[in-house]
Amino acid sequence: QVQLVESGGGLVQAGGSLRLSCAASERTFSRYHMGWFRQAPGKERESVAAISMSGGIIYYGDSVKGRFTISRDTAKNTVHLQMNSLKPEDTAVYYCAASQAMIFLRGPGSQVRYWGQGTQVTVSS
DSSP: OOOEEEEOOEEEETTOOEEEEEEEOHHHHHHOEEEEEEEOTTSOOEEEEEEOTTSOOEEEOTTTTTTEEEEEEGGGTEEEEEEOSOOGGGOEEEEEEEESSGGGGSTTOTTOOEEOOOEEEEEEO
């Protein structure tokens, strides 16, 4: 059973920053690529960022490039999403995901099997 637990969401003003974290079970972390998705009310789920098992391949969605940074801490079995210059349109529930195929962490994530419970991020204008 793959377990992912997110933390770090909250309310922030536009232009501010938040850091999301996702803690994974040890066996999960070493065997999977990791990613972040988000879903706003009435909108399709979208990929925000993904990082390969080794950390050597990183992907960002067009809407967050230059503002968000994904990283993984192997020692702590954790993946982080540093979000800077936040905009009201970044408001969504953010989900951590794990997949053995990096390609599944892009797009809507319909083939991703393992998900965290989600954490709300709200950016006020």
